[in-house]
Amino acid sequence: MTSTDLPLAMAVPETGRRVSTRIWQTAFASVEFKIGLAVFVVLLAAALLYPELSGIDPSKMNIRAKLTPPIFMGEGWSWAHPLGTDQLGRDMLARALVGLRYSLLIGVSTTVLMLLAGAMIGLFSGYFGGRTDTVLMRLTDAQLSIPMIILAITILGVSRPTIPSIILVLGLAGWPVYARVMRSTVMSERRKEYVRGAMVLGATDLRIMFTLLLPLVLPPMAFVAVLDIARMMIFESVLGFLGLGVQPPTPTFGNVIADGRKYLMNAWWIATMPGVFLVLTLTSINLMGAALERARNSIYGGA
Amino acid sequence: MFILRFLARRLGQGAIIIFLVSALIFTLLRVVPGDPVRLMVGGMAPDTLVEEIAAEMGLRDPIYVQFGRYMGKVLQGDLGESFVRPASGAAVGGASFDDATRGERAKVLDLIAETAPMTLQLAVLAMVFALMVGVPIGVWGGLYPGRLPDRLALYTSSLFVSLPNFWLGIVLALLLSVKLNLLPAIGYRGFSYTILPALVLAVEIAPFIIRTLTVSVAGVMGQTFIDIARVRGLSRNQIVFRHALKNSAVPLLNLLGVQFSMLLGGVLVIEFIFDYPGLGLLTINAVMQRDFPLIQGIAIVTAAVFVLINIAVDLLATAIDPRLDY
Numbered sequence: 001m002t003s004t005d006l007p008l009a010m011a012v013p014e015t016g017r018r019v020s021t022r023i024w025q026t027a028f029a030s031v032e033f034k035i036g037l038a039v040f041v042v043l044l045a046a047a048l049l050y051p052e053l054s055g056i057d058p059s060k061m062n063i064r065a066k067l068t069p070p071i072f073m074g075e076g077w078s079w080a081h082p083l084g085t086d087q088l089g090r091d092m093l094a095r096a097l098v099g100l101r102y103s104l105l106i107g108v109s110t111t112v113l114m115l116l117a118g119a120m121i122g123l124f125s126g127y128f129g130g131r132t133d134t135v136l137m138r139l140t141d142a143q144l145s146i147p148m149i150i151l152a153i154t155i156l157g158v159s160r161p162t163i164p165s166i167i168l169v170l171g172l173a174g175w176p177v178y179a180r181v182m183r184s185t186v187m188s189e190r191r192k193e194y195v196r197g198a199m200v201l202g203a204t205d206l207r208i209m210f211t212l213l214l215p216l217v218l219p220p221m222a223f224v225a226v227l228d229i230a231r232m233m234i235f236e237s238v239l240g241f242l243g244l245g246v247q248p249p250t251p252t253f254g255n256v257i258a259d260g261r262k263y264l265m266n267a268w269w270i271a272t273m274p275g276v277f278l279v280l281t282l283t284s285i286n287l288m289g290a291a292l293e294r295a296r297n298s299i300y301g302g303a
Numbered sequence: 304m305f306i307l308r309f310l311a312r313r314l315g316q317g318a319i320i321i322f323l324v325s326a327l328i329f330t331l332l333r334v335v336p337g338d339p340v341r342l343m344v345g346g347m348a349p350d351t352l353v354e355e356i357a358a359e360m361g362l363r364d365p366i367y368v369q370f371g372r373y374m375g376k377v378l379q380g381d382l383g384e385s386f387v388r389p390a391s392g393a394a395v396g397g398a399s400f401d402d403a404t405r406g407e408r409a410k411v412l413d414l415i416a417e418t419a420p421m422t423l424q425l426a427v428l429a430m431v432f433a434l435m436v437g438v439p440i441g442v443w444g445g446l447y448p449g450r451l452p453d454r455l456a457l458y459t460s461s462l463f464v465s466l467p468n469f470w471l472g473i474v475l476a477l478l479l480s481v482k483l484n485l486l487p488a489i490g491y492r493g494f495s496y497t498i499l500p501a502l503v504l505a506v507e508i509a510p511f512i513i514r515t516l517t518v519s520v521a522g523v524m525g526q527t528f529i530d531i532a533r534v535r536g537l538s539r540n541q542i543v544f545r546h547a548l549k550n551s552a553v554p555l556l557n558l559l560g561v562q563f564s565m566l567l568g569g570v571l572v573i574e575f576i577f578d579y580p581g582l583g584l585l586t587i588n589a590v591m592q593r594d595f596p597l598i599q600g601i602a603i604v605t606a607a608v609f610v611l612i613n614i615a616v617d618l619l620a621t622a623i624d625p626r627l628d629y
Contacts (some may be wrong), residue, residue: 032457141316142323144561145609147568153590154328154598155335230587234467238572241469242587257470268477275470282465290461297518 019299020219026295027223027288036287043281047100050093058098059249060090067267084269086260095251096274100281102252106167107233113171115225118178119218125179126186127209137183141177148173149238156244163246170235174228178221185217223296227289230282237278253278310614317610324606325599326448329370332595339593341387377603382411383596385589386473390522395624411600414585419604422570425497425504432505439514444513454565456517460510468569471525472576489578500577506570508562515558519551553620560616 027033051058066089071077077084083092125136143151151173159165189195190213198208239245240254248255253274260270340357341348357363361372376383388409444456459617479499486499523529524547532542567583574583582601589597 032461053400113472138319138323141320142327142606145320145564145606146324146328147564147571147605149568149571150590150598150602151331153587154331157335157590157593159335206465230465238469241572242575254469257473261473264473264477265481271473272470272477275467275474276469278467279465282467283462286461286465287458290457294457294525 020223023220023223023292023295024248026298027291030294032287033291034212036284036291039280039284040288043100043277043284047097047104050097054094056091056094058094058251059090065089067263069267070269070273071267083273084267086256087263087267088268090251090290091274092269095256096253096277099251099253099256099274100277102163102246102250103233103236103278103281106163106170106236106246107168107229110170110174110232110236111225111229113167114174114228115178115222117171118175119182119214119221121175122179122182123186123209123214123217127189127190127205127213129290133183136179140179143173143176149235152235152239153242153244156239161239161244166236166245170232170239175230178225179255181221182217189213189217220296220300223227223292226288226292227286230285230289233278233282233285271282306618309618311368313610313614313617317607317614320610321603321606322374325374326370327604328549329373330366330541331365332593332598333369334425337572338511339595342593357382373599382415382600382603384408384410385414385597386594387592388414388594411596414597415582415600415604418580418582418585421491421579422574422583425574425579425581426499426566426570428497429503429504429508432501433508433512436505438516440519441513441516442551444517445547445551446524446543448517448521449579453517453521456513460513461511463506466506468503468507468572469505469576472500472573475499475503475618476577491578491580496577496579500573500579503573503576504566504569508566509572511558511562512555512570515554516551519554520547523547549623553624556616556620557621560613563612564605 017300062085065078065081065085066087068081068085068089069075070075070084070092071079071082073084080092081093083096085091086095121136125133143294147222148170150170155169169287195208195212198212203212236245237254237257240252241258243255243258245254246252248259256274257271260267260274263270338353338357338362340353344353344356354363361369364372364381374381385408389407440452440456440459443452445453447453476488478500479485487493487496488499490496529542529546532546537545570581571583571586573579574581575587578584585597586601588594589601
């Protein structure tokens with residue numbers, strides 16, 4: 001964000017949309033992004049279609065087929081259960097894929113929530129400055145110094161966790177970083193010519209904030225937020241593992257793995273196989289996110 | 304003189320942060336439903352007894368009164384006593400409400416002091432592992448931006464951040480300790496019990512090291528003083544190790560300060576999986592048992608360490624790179 005090298009080009013800022021298009025194009029040109037996207041699309045399609053098309057209910061028990069190993073692994077495997085079954089004969093593939101749905105749902109909604117909340121707070125804080133700013137920034141300092149997992153388990157530990165409450169708690173714990181980035185960018189932007197020009201022309205504060213600054217500053221932040229989707233999915237699974245996520249019988253990665261941990265010695269696949277799906281999904285999202293982050297950094301000169 | 308003024312300012316700010324953390328946790332614990340007294344005395348105790356004990360402990364006073372009383376003690380270095388843990392050792396729930404040992408509960412400060420060295424040992428070992436993996440990959444990637452080593456750095460870090468710690472812990476325990484019988488996994492009976500948890504924690508830390516180093520080494524190598532060093536006839540190794548690495552150390556240090564709380568979050572889950580008796584396991588148990596004084600104590604100590612680490616990081620950074628301002 002140095003304005004010293006290109007005084008003329010910086011006087012007229014690129015619109016958010018043009019920068020976004022360039023970031024997309026640069027990222028899409030990279031191998032990482034394409035690999036990530038391909039894997040992600042396959043997994044997403046599987047998660048959306050397989051449980052419906054196969055007609056297998058992830059919570060339907062079948063005691064006679066209990067503890068079937070995955071295909072080609074050990075005795076008694078069958079094509080009916082490619083990833084085997086758990087101690088109650090429930091199909092592991094269906095459970096993993098339904099878990100993936102919840103994981104993605106919570107990961108994406110949480111990220112959107114904290115991005116928007118953080119952006120709003122940072123926008124007001126950075127634009128108006130003064131006492132509001134001081135209070136808000138000290139609050140984010142304080143929050144950043146408590147591990148968010150302590151916050152999350154403290155709040156979810158007593159109430160029965162539901163999908164909205166999990167999204168809210170994770171979002172609550174994650175907004176400070178976005179507020180900080182937004183605030184510092186807005187602070188440097190608002191001193192620039194075009195903002196002062198708009199002020200001279202009589203634009204109101206709200207108009208400048210929402211029609212000039214927000215469209216300019218939000219997109220580059222949103223690209224990096226892709227990485228946070230993966231982070232939030234991990235947090236969701238950690239909560240599930242501790243018994244504080246979406247509650248059984250709904251299968252989520254966390255509760256399925258926690259469940260399978262008890263049978264680790266004689267049925268290793270219950271705890272490990274769903275994790276493979278989670279890792280694949282997270283890797284694909286992280287590859288896309290990393291490619292987007294690099295593209296953004298190369299366009300903004302590494303800021 | 305400058306250093307003194309810097310220290311005074313940062314310690315002042317730190318005190319504000321610690322105060323806010325205490326207030327935040329304190330309020331949160333009392334606003335969220337769930338009565339710790341009920342857990343202490345057990346489900347069988349009559350309601351009147353619950354109320355009696357709660358009133359005796361001051362838990363029915365307004366929150367700001369409780370907070371004032373608590374902070375008064377904290378300033379004198381007294382973090383209070385655990386609600387549920389007896390001084391003798393093992394944690395007990397509230398099985399019987401007329402428990403004779405209820406009088407002598409463990410001091411929060413003692414509990415933290417007992418477990419913190421274990422966590423420190425885990426964290427240091429994990430950091431060593433993470434640096435052993437992260438520094439070569441990160442530096443190599445930074446030296447060849449856009450080429451194969453850089454790609455490799457990107458793929459490794461993307462894969463590592465995608466491994467959930469609890470799952471990796473289970474898989475490694477299954478492979479290394481159940482199947483191959485190489486390392487012990489559960490509990491703590493000697494130094495070897497630290498290795499497996501440290502490996503898992505290292506995988507969580509390494510991607511941040513790799514990413515930061517790749518970016519900063521690539522940035523430093525593109526600067527003019529590196530070209531000049533080449534003209535001065537320094538060998539490539541000398542340039543990389545003396546100039547580039549030294550300058551890339553500052554972003555790495557800053558990262559350690561910022562990521563400290565994330566590191567602690569990882570420690571929490573990992574200690575829980577491996578039943579490793581450190582601060583993380585203590586925290587999880589404290590939260591599960593709604594042990595207010597213990598949770599508050601841990602939060603305050605954590606925030607204080609966070610503040611001190613960040614001050615130390617900034618001091619070290621200015622020592623390495625004198626151009627930086629306090």
